[in-house]
Amino acid sequence: MQSIGSRIVDGTLVLVVVIVVVEIWQLKKPEGISDNDNQYPQDVEIFGPTAPPNITLVTRQSCNLKDPARFNSGKFTLKPTPLVIISHTVTPQCFKKEDCCKQVRSIQDYHMGANFEDIGYHFLVGGDGRVYEGRKWEEWGAFLVGFNCMIGVTFIGDFTIETPRHKQSLGAEKLLDELAKYGYLTRNYTVYGAKQLSNTVSPGPTVMNEIQKWPHWSSATDDVDAPCKAKP
Template sequence: MIKSTVIIFLLVSCQVLLCAVHKTPGNKLLLENLRPNIISRSEWGARRPSSVRNLAEDPAPFVVIHHSDSDSCITQAICQARVRNFQNHHMNNKNWEDIGYNFLVGEDGNIYEGRGWGKHGAHSKPYNSKSIGICMIGNFNNHNPNAAAVKAVRDLIEYGVSLGKIQENYTLLGHRQTTQTTCPGDSLYQLIQTWPHWSSN
C-alpha cells in the first residue's frame, strides 16, 4: 500500500513538473519549436522608425486581423517589396512613425516583422495601445488567403501567447469590428469567425 502510494506520488510530481516546464514562457526549447518563420526588419529592409511607443497594455489583450487590400505575394522577394511599399506609404503619405502593423503575413507563408511585439501600432485607432495588429497581404473580399498564410497567422498568435506577448485569454477581432471599414475583407472576416478567441462583441 505504501509502495503504491509512493509510486502514485512520484508519477503525479513528474506530471506537474512536466506541465510547469511546458507552460513556462522562458523554456527556450519549447519556444524554439513553436517559433514560426519571422522575417526581421533588417532582413526585409525596414527604415528606422521616427519614434517608438510601447503598448499601454502588455501582454496585449486583443489581436486585430487586417488585410492590405492590395495584390498578394507568393515569394519572399515580392512580399518584402510589398512590405517596404507599405512602410513608405505609412511614413511618407500618412506621416506615421513607422509601418502601421505589428506583423504582416504573405501567401509565401512568411511572417514579416512590422513594429513587433509590445509596440503601439497605427492599425486601428481605438485598439492601437492594447492589441497586436496582424495584416494579411492581399485582398480577401472574395476569397480566403492560402493555407500557408492562414497557418502562419495562427502559429504567430500561438507563439505570441507562449512568449507572454499576447494574453492567454485574448480576444480576436476583425478590423471592421473596431472602426468603420470593410477590412479584413468579407471572406477573411468569415474565416476568422471560426478561429479560437474570435468575439462578436
C-alpha cells in the same frame, strides 16, 4: 546552438549558416516579468521554414525596412496584451519571400509618407505562410484608431474577393499561438476583425470567414471599449 566557427567545413556550409541566421527572429521576454520567472524564457529562437507549430518569421532587416522616422514613446498599456486586431493590406497578394518583402517595404513607404512613425502593423502575413516583422511589437501601432496599443496583424492582399491561402491563415494563427505561449498575449486573448470595431470592410469577408474558425475569435463586441485613447 553550435558556433558558426565550429561548423565551418567549406564555402557551401558557410552559406547555409548565413541563411539560417537571416531566418531567425528572437522573441524577447515581455516587460514586467521577472528574470527568475521560468515560465517565459528570455530568448526564444523560432526557426523557419519548419512545419507547424513552428513558424517562419522574417525580420525587418531581412526585408531591408527603414528605421522608424522618430522614437515612439508610447508603449503598450497592458502586458501581456488582451486583444489582436486582424486586417488586410488591400494590396496585391504575394507568394514568395522577395515579393512579400517588396510589398512590406512599399507599405512602409506609404505609411511613413502619410507621416506615420513607421509601418503601421506589427506583423504581416504573406501568401507564402511567412510572418513578416513590421513595427516592433512593444510599440504603439497605427492600424485602427482606439486600438493601436493592442497587437495588429494584417494579411497581405485584398480579401474583399480573393481568398487567403490555407498556409497564410495557418501562419497567422500559429503566430498568435506563439505570442501567447511566450507571454506577449494573455492566455485568453481575443481576436477581432477590424470591421467588428470600426466602420471598415477590413480584413475583407474571406479573411473574416477564416478567423471566425479560430478558437480565440469573438463575435461579442458590445462591451469592447477603445482601450487606446492616447499615448501615455
